[in-house]
Amino acid sequence: MTAGSRPAEPAHPSGLLVVAEVRWAGLATVAFLAGLAARALGGPVVLAWVLFSICYLSGGWEPALSGVRALQRKILDVDLLMVVAALVAAAIGQQLDGALLIVIFATSGALEAVATQRTRDSVRSLLSLAPEQATRLGADDREEVVDAALLAVGDLVLVRPGERVGVDGLVVEGTSEVDQATITGEPLPVTKDIGAEVFAGTLNGTGVLRVRVLRATLTRSWVGPVRASTVGPDRVVIPKLFVERVEQRYSVAMIACTLALFLVPLAFGATLQATLLRAMTFMIVASPCAVVLATMPPLLSAIANAGRHGVLVKSAVVMERMAQTTTICFDKTGTLTEGTPRVAEVRLVGGDGMDEPTLLSLAAGAERPSEHPLARAIVAAAAEAGLVVPPAQAFLAIPGRGVEALVMGRSVQVSRPAVLGACAVGEMVAALESSGHTAVVVTVDGKAAGVLGLTDRLREGAGDSVAALAALTGRVPVLLTGDNARAARLLAAATGISDVRAALLPEDKMAAVHELQGDGAIVTVIGDGVNDAPALAAADIGVAMGRSGSDLAMSSADAVIIRDDLATLPALIGLSAHAKRVVVQNLVFAVTAITVLVAIDLLGKLPLPIGVAGHEGSTVIVGLNGLRLLSARAWRRAAGI
Ligand code: ADP
Ligand code: MG
Secondary structure (H helix, E strand, O other), X not given: OOOOOOOOOOOOOOOHHHOHHHHHHHHHHHHHHHHHHHHHOOOOHHHHHHHHHHHHHHHHHHHHHHHHHHHHOOOOOHHHHHHHHHHHHHHOOOHHHHHHHHHHHHHHHHHHHHHHHHHHHHHHHHHHHOOOEEEEEOHHHOEEEEEHHXXXXXXXXXXXXXXXXXXXXXXXXXXXXXXXXXXXXXXXXEEEOOOOEEOOOOEEOOOOEEEEEOOOHHHOOOOOOOOOOOEEOOEEOOOOOHHHHHHHHHHHHHHHHHHHHHHHHHHOOOOHHHHHHHHHHHHHHHOOHHHHHHHHHHHHHHHHHHHHOXXXXXXXXXXXXXXXXXXXXXXXXXXXXXXXXEEEEEEEOOOOOOOHHHHHHHHHHHHOOOOOHHHHHHHHHHHHOOOOOOOEEEEEEEOOOEEEEEEOOEEEEEEOHHHHOOOOOHHHHHHHHHOOOEEEEEEEOOXXXXXXXXXXXXXXXXXXXXXXXXXXXXXXOEEEOOOOHHHHHHHHHHHOOOEEEOOOOHHHHHHHHHHHHHOOOOEEEEEOOHHHHHHHHHOOEEEEEOOOXXXXXXXXXXXXXXXXXXXXXXXXXXXXXXXXHHHHHHHHHHHHHHHHHHHHHHHOOOOXXXXXXXXXXXXXXXXXXXXXXXXXXXXXXXXXX
């Protein structure tokens, strides 16, 4: 994929008929219509009877089965009630009404299944965009990024800080803490050094590891950066929404009322047939089918739609909450900027016989194991200058500060000026920073040897996205960066951001998020780096950049912008707001329909067919209303295009 390419459509969009629920609902409908025709045309009674029975079976077996299973776990399923109601209707001679109930009911189930299927399709196609990769080390330490599936036993791979371990293997060099929660469920990271075994799918901390591949990758399950979290193509895990939590109690209360409505009049001598009919009508119209269907299809459809446009939202709750954001916090390097900085200036402190090429190659040597965009820039600058990048030993990354390592027997640090006090090099740093550079100081054997000035470009359209987000949330976004204040201000001004919090360490970014939350803000953080992970986790909603982002950032986030397109962020918030409006519309409509029908049934007389049509009709309308969020138009509207 290249930047600016068209949003990918799902690789294999499934047709409607692929969804089993749609096929069964279709069969039920056809059988119902045929039965209706047979009756209307005066065909044999047996024929209509057989056709209606087919309708009952095809539309009702699945909800009946899952309802009984739920009952075994002491959960009362509304679907089961509907099947019971249809059977009772048939038993008291209202076969047609029961069949209608089954048909519409199966249709609304199919609508929900379609929304879920679309979500899976889009998640699957997003995941297939990002095959798992690993950095293979060749002879003389040459790095090569390869598909993890192509690695062979015995290959040597490099695992950078914050990267997901791509293979099962043995550590042959380096020390790091590795988060194995995806495999063992153990929440605390485990320290790994030489001789320790690491597993594919676990998450590296701040150290660098060289790992010898132990097992062919084909024999293990693929665990990608996002699949390991809450969303996978086969399971969209959705924390219980409010509606689902009240559904149980409501259903039990409703059954109690139905029984009372049946037994009390009977005790006073009412006829069985009429009383049963009335109680059944009550149960049908009071069932919360439409309420249950009000929430999930719109949110799932919105997730599917976002997925088609390159945004992976990990759960329905995240989609629901997104629109409540009041403050957006941007990271700078790699998020607001392209994250491909260049070394623009090399300044020598002088003395010690140090020259520019030596300075640059020492710095590049120390930076090579790092995943940081600045590190990549320094290594690239050395390579461009035709320098040999020497190997590093005892590498240590300090997120938000810099790196240190032994290079050619010398102790080299490359880090932000503040760490060093910056007295000797203060003027060089100030000059570079005032002209918009990110300055890093190279220290060799404890002495500042030089300063590198790096520049990065703003992402295209960053200013427009910032303006759109400001309009949506009512507050201009905040910039949280580990870089220096001078350069950060210059860059922020170009996007319209004035609230700049600079020189933040990872824990400071998190503290800034907590502070905003303390003032009542609902905070969405968007970032890419290992240094952003604590802030992403602390935020109400964390969004990670998918291409430039580190695996650690992606697994800490609630949503991932797969192709790093910032314009999708305002669209996502717009879509979430739209989904919420649809949910509210649906709930109001569903509750009104139930109230009106119940009132008519209790106070006057509601014929069963009208009850069924009213109840199930409102359910289907609610379901269809939710599916509107699947349309390309919904996205365009949210994105303002
Ligand atoms: P941001 O918050 O803008 O994404 P970081 O927190 O990752 O930036 O980095 C903050 C500062 O720390 C950088 O501007 C740089 O001065 C220093 N730094 C971090 N990592 C490195 C590194 N690998 N090499 C050199 N300097 C680094
Ligand atoms: Mg960053």
